[in-house]
Amino acid sequence: MTSPLPSLFAVRVDELNRFVNDHGRLPNSQVGDTAEATLAKWCQAQRNRTEGRLGTMTDAEADALEAIPGWYWQAPDGSTVWKDRLAELQAFVLTHGDIPRRRGDTAAEKSLANWVRVQRAKKTNPETVGTLTVEQSDALEVIPGWWWSGQPTSTFKSAADDLLAWVKSTGTFPKEYTTDKEERRLASFVTRYRDSFRAGTLGRPQAEQLEAIPGWDWQIAPAEQWWDTLISVAAWVTENGRIPRGKCDDETERKFGRWCEHARRAAKPGSASTLKMTDTRRRALEAFIPGWYWSK
Incomplete structure (x- = not known):
């Protein structure tokens, strides 16, 4: 027969279960919330008991802890923990449309905001610069509204x-x-x-x-695409020192070369091009692309 749990231990297990049910994770000792930090330290104390420190643990106590979702005896790989927190941040932003605040409405938001603060410090604090990997930095920067230092220029x-x-x-x-x-x-x-x-x-x-903005489109309009391509072609010409060719083996050069050919055709009188060669575009081609020509 399984031994009953000591009363104080059972109370703590109940608290831990409620916390996990409310927050979807184990408590964190690095947060500003005193109750959560206390519960997290209690969890670590139970892990220490399995290593011969702070007394011994009964089978009943171990079973009760292992029944808690997400419980672990050995800390998981740091990158796994980081990815879990990143997923929490992504979910928060998707739901609320903004980065969590340290003065947020819930303990979960405050905890997540504190994690965000730590990640920023890893990037901007001279004492911790370099502790954030390139992959982690890139993953944070694609989150809508993310910023590294100071304050966001606008919400x-x-x-x-x-x-x-x-x-x-x-x-x-x-x-x-x-x-x-x-x-x-x-x-x-x-x-x-x-x-x-x-x-x-x-x-x-x-x-x-x-x-809700009139005319909003998730896809880039053809007119916008023209200007984006112009910038890309100009960068290619600057790097390679010549106008791209429409007939060649390199896929990128071939694409840019054909775009240039299309631009020249669009400038001819009576062109049926859907994107007319306006005076503004003419001037932009001549100004942005070194060595631009309309005809050889």
Whole structure:
């Protein structure tokens, strides 16, 4: 017959079960919440008991702990723990549309916000720089609204409101190829959140706010694509020192070369191209692409 659990131990197990049911994870000793930190330290004390420290553990006590979802005796691999917290952060942002706050409404949000603070410190604090891997850094940077130091220049909502005001005022979406800093900022915002949507990391509340903007489209419009390609072609020409050829073995050069050929055809009188060669585009081709020519 299994021995009954000591009363104090049973009380702690009940507390631990409730915590895991409420938060979906084991308690963390590195949080600001005193109750959670105390419970986490109690968990570690029980693990120490299995190693011959702080007394011995009965089979009944071990069974009670092992019945708790996520319980472990040996700490899992650090990268696994990190990925679990990253998944929690992604889920939070998808649900709430923002990064968790240390003054949040729930203990779970505060705990997650503290983890976020630690990750930022690993990137920006001179004493801890280098402790965050490139892969971890990249994974954090694709989370909508992520920032490393200082304060975010604007929240998602305020940036989306600025974009809405811009569209209503100008009747068009901002473009990145302008000298206007505000327009470039808004264009960068559009690109970033389109990318997040395609990657599946954009929360529904954020998506709905963007979709409420007149003319919003998750796909890049043909006119926008033209300018994006122009920038890519200009970079290729700068790197390679020549205009790309439409007939060659290299796939990238061939694609850019055909785009250049299409641009020249579009400039001819009577062209049936769906993307007409406006004066603005003519000037951009001549200004951005070194060695550009209309005909040989």
